[in-house]
Amino acid sequence: MWEGGSGSVAMKKSSFSSVPVHIIVCPFCEAGLPIPDDFDAIYKCECGACYKVCSTEMIERGVYDIAGELWTDDELDFIQRVPLDVCNIVVEKDFDRLLDIRQASDAALLERFCKYDTRDQLSLVWIKRLI
Numbered sequence: 794m795w796e797g798g799s800g801s802v803a804m805k806k807s808s809f810s811s812v813p814v815h816i817i818v819c820p821f822c823e824a825g826l827p828i829p830d831d832f833d834a835i836y837k838c839e840c841g842a843c844y845k846v847c848s849t850e851m852i853e854r855g856v857y858d859i860a861g862e863l864w865t866d867d868e869l870d871f872i873q874r875v876p877l878d879v880c881n882i883v884v885e886k887d888f889d890r891l892l893d894i895r896q897a898s899d900a901a902l903l904e905r906f907c908k909y910d911t912r913d914q915l916s917l918v919w920i921k922r923l924i
């Protein structure tokens with residue numbers, strides 16, 4: 794049900810070609826995606842996987858947030874009652890390192906980063922729905 798669309802693949806091209814573009818790679822389909830700027834937002838890959846930045850201390854909350862995006866309330870209620878693998882979860886714990894690289898080339902990101910306690914380790918959580 795996530796296979797929708799008719800080949801309309803959006804191509805993003807940076808107009809600042811002199812600035813190095815750092816991307817993240819979807820662990821499920823290996824598509825290259827932009828590094829999330831908004832730490833509160835849930836982003837979606839073309840393959841249907843969702844990803845979000847969250848504090849490494851609070852990964853469970855990040856997973857819960859994304860689950861709310863992938864399934865309806867009724868579906869979540871059902872899923873919690875059946876002993877099935879309903880999704881694949883991938884946590885990338887070196888997201889901090891990626892941000893450091895990005896910050897070196899993009900001062901605008903600092904503003905976002907300051908929202909968080911800089912002692913917090915950040916992770917990138919990916920979830921892909923199986924059913």
Ligand SMILES: [Zn+2]
Nearest residue numbers: 819822838840
């Ligand atoms: Zn993907």
